[in-house]
Amino acid sequence: MPVPEEQRIYAGWLDVASRAGLAILAVAFLAYAFGVVGAHVPVEELPTLWTLPLEDYLARTGAPTGWDWIGMLPNGEYLSLIGVVMLGMATLVCYVRLVLALLKNGERLQAGIAAAQVVVLFLAALGFLAGGH
Amino acid sequence: MKKISIGAVLALVFGCLSFAEPALAADGAGGVAWYWWPLGLFLVSFALGVLAVLGGIGGGVLFVPLVSGFFPFHLDFVRGAGLLLALSGSLSAAPQLLRSGLASLRLALPLALVGSITSIVGALIGFALPTDVVQTALGFTILAIALIMWMGPKDDRPRVGAQDALSSALRLHGVYDDPARGGRVEWRVHRTPAALFAFAGIGVLAGMFGLGAGWANVPVLNLLMGAPLKLSVGTSGLLLSVIDTSAAWIYLHRGAVLPMLVAPTVIGVMLGAKIGARLLRAASASAVRRAAIALLVVAGVRSALKGLGIWT
Numbered sequence A: 001m002p003v004p005e006e007q008r009i010y011a012g013w014l015d016v017a018s019r020a021g022l023a024i025l026a027v028a029f030l031a032y033a034f035g036v037v038g039a040h041v042p043v044e045e046l047p048t049l050w051t052l053p054l055e056d057y058l059a060r061t062g063a064p065t066g067w068d069w070i071g072m073l074p075n076g077e078y079l080s081l082i083g084v085v086m087l088g089m090a091t092l093v094c095y096v097r098l099v100l101a102l103l104k105n106g107e108r109l110q111a112g113i114a115a116a117q118v119v120v121l122f123l124a125a126l127g128f129l130a131g132g133h
Numbered sequence B: 001m002k003k004i005s006i007g008a009v010l011a012l013v014f015g016c017l018s019f020a021e022p023a024l025a026a027d028g029a030g031g032v033a034w035y036w037w038p039l040g041l042f043l044v045s046f047a048l049g050v051l052a053v054l055g056g057i058g059g060g061v062l063f064v065p066l067v068s069g070f071f072p073f074h075l076d077f078v079r080g081a082g083l084l085l086a087l088s089g090s091l092s093a094a095p096q097l098l099r100s101g102l103a104s105l106r107l108a109l110p111l112a113l114v115g116s117i118t119s120i121v122g123a124l125i126g127f128a129l130p131t132d133v134v135q136t137a138l139g140f141t142i143l144a145i146a147l148i149m150w151m152g153p154k155d156d157r158p159r160v161g162a163q164d165a166l167s168s169a170l171r172l173h174g175v176y177d178d179p180a181r182g183g184r185v186e187w188r189v190h191r192t193p194a195a196l197f198a199f200a201g202i203g204v205l206a207g208m209f210g211l212g213a214g215w216a217n218v219p220v221l222n223l224l225m226g227a228p229l230k231l232s233v234g235t236s237g238l239l240l241s242v243i244d245t246s247a248a249w250i251y252l253h254r255g256a257v258l259p260m261l262v263a264p265t266v267i268g269v270m271l272g273a274k275i276g277a278r279l280l281r282a283a284s285a286s287a288v289r290r291a292a293i294a295l296l297v298v299a300g301v302r303s304a305l306k307g308l309g310i311w312t
Helices: A005-033 A043-049 A054-061 A068-072 A076-104 A108-126 B002-027 B036-055 B060-070 B075-100 B105-128 B131-151 B165-169 B192-209 B214-224 B229-254 B259-279 B285-307
Strands: B173-178 B183-188
Touching: A005 A076, A005 B075, A005 B105, A005 B259, A043 A054, A054 B075, A068 A076, A076 A108, A076 B075, A076 B229, A076 B259, A108 B105, A108 B229, B036 B060, B036 B075, B036 B259, B036 B285, B060 B075, B060 B131, B060 B285, B075 B105, B075 B131, B075 B192, B075 B229, B075 B259, B105 B192, B105 B229, B131 B192, B131 B214, B131 B285, B165 B192, B173 B229, B183 B229, B192 B214, B192 B229, B214 B229
Parallel strands: none
Antiparallel strands: B173 B183
16 A cells, blocks of 8 residues: 555554543543533533633633643543543644654654644643633 | 435434524523433434535534524534534544545645644634624634535546645655556645645634534645545545644633533534444435535524524
8 A cells, every 4th residue: 555654653643542532531421421420510500501601601610721620630521521632632642753753754844844733732732822811 | 215314314403403492592591401402412413423424524514503503502612512523523534544545644734734723823713702703704604615515616636737846845745546546546736835825714714613624625635736536535634633633722721622512522423423434325425415505504594693693
């Protein structure tokens, strides 16, 4: 098959990371929805809250922004966010691996673009680009 | 078989929406027990997942206008869920597309970088603007997308003359196996600077409205850059996984990712996509596509009227 090596490596890493993220999201959500774990905002109150604009929702519930949700574990809604974060991390991790593969092949221009993408994703993941808080 | 399948899917979508609409009209929550909402969301997402595969479109472009128009959830949370719907779908599909050579990582790299930066800008714009403005703009954007899909110009064998300097420098060319064409297909692209500019706009729309942007990626890759249609569709899926990731981080950090909306949506659309893939042989792609366009028109009109305060 005429598939470049770095592309096969990227596919393998992405496969594992995305499957793990989706599995964690599904399991954590079921635990949350069926009351196996507690919740910061009781699920019975959600229908009166999810109609609100984001800022009002945050003010009413005291829900965290940025990475502060980690301090709210093991509440069910934040356990579910672990799966979401893994989905967000999948591409970042794969790009880091991609940069190494491209450099190994001597493809500096492509590696530079991939490295710039890593910086963008990393800054976004850290929350530096989110604004508003 | 195909009529039953498409009819059942549409009946499921409209059944859930007709349940949601009067309940929403009552008092926002409608006095309905909380678990009916994620269950309804799951069913709609399941049906959209089937439609998305059968119609060859992204689920996000249907999800955001339909759910924001007919469910009580605020648009901020629907956009976050729509983005994660598109992201999870593209992440699931991308590995196989890459291994088969139907997606090109090399082609995606520069376009994804531009699109991901502007998707962050789009997400920030979406949070800065008043909800009714975003809702109205979403409605008209969806109607424009429906028009683009209806016209649907595609070129299975685009002709590319000389590559531009940028695509030559980035070595944006390659080969993939296509049994339908009886062998290997060599490809190369041109007009890369114009495509980068187009992806800047696509990123803004994806981030601002929480839409997957396959409807825009494919025409730019295929018609503007001259990539073969199959490669354009495959690479579009890969591009979505990068562009939507960037915007998804903004939604997550701003607190706009509600697991009670996101998880049923993601699980529903993934299961629906699996069923859709099984129905693919029996269904008429053009009939499903027309059904999807009809849904887009309904959702676009509803969204625009809701944003304008005419039909709240």
